[in-house]
Amino acid sequence: MREAKSTTDGSNQKSDRRAVVFGASGFIGSHVVEELCSAGHKVTAVLRSESSRSMLEYFGAQVRVLDYGNRSELRSVIEGQDVVFNCLATTAGGEKDKEPEVEFRLTRVLAETAAVLHARHFVQSSSIVLYGFERSGIIDESYRPSVSYRAQEVQLRREEIVKEVFGDSDTGLTVLRPASVIGSRGERSFFARMYALNQSGRFPIVGDGQATSSFIDARDLGKAMALIAEHRIVGTYLVKGFDASWLSIKQTMDDLVGRRTGYAAIPAHLTSAGLEEASINPYEYLTFCTTRIWDDSRLRQRGYMPLHSLEDASREEINYLTRHMTDWVPAAGLPDLP
16 A cells, blocks of 8 residues: 655655544554654654553654543644544443443544644544444445444444534544454454464354455554545545455464464354354354455545555564463464564
């Protein structure tokens, strides 16, 4: 994918565009900061604590540690910014979380502050979690899912909040729904959990494992965000890097570490009664047996083009997990992959 530049000549030149990233220490947010800095933007990375300051400053960002409950502090960091990125990770739990703090209240506060201060552009990182399993095959932004799970309700409501706030505002709004993300700094990602299961021979394979979904390398997601900021691309967009079956993900993990492991064979076409009898979570079962391929052609028409494959993304995250998550990596350890 071409890197979004705010200048037409030279690499990594400084621009007049100013961007602030909330959730800058997170899996997605840190890659957004890294790619924005690489593209030459003036980036402010907002943190709750000092834990990731050195990494973000290394990327080239100015770091601000704020109390998210202090509106005057939030206002001070948003004022004068051209683009505001909300990359705060989802924290909502089960049914008791009727008003999730991060997804609802804080999202509204950030959006309202950006609108009042006339920020030029607000980018909300959303999630494909809002799509259910009632439809298989190719899915684009026009599809309206039926809501069956609490996680869907939370994601849809968060999108509704920012659309309500910016409905009559002069601030451009982008809602980006990335495919499942793989890459460095993803110790709490779905891939990290799948890798741990694979290392212990418990990777779940439903039927023949050919159900296919869409994924994206975290670096490509960061570049997509930079492109959106550079060209003020507004609207709701899906974004992905590649499609892969669950069996191919397992095989890629095995190939990269040079060791074949077993897997948990799960029958296809289990009924609700069968799932209950086998003590299998229905949501997880449907994830591994339903083919859902995200069509991100609208964003590709605006200039987005991913660079990284399943093998690239998997190598990047496995290397990271090997270096940083030694508590659950096999005792013998794993070398950096070529």
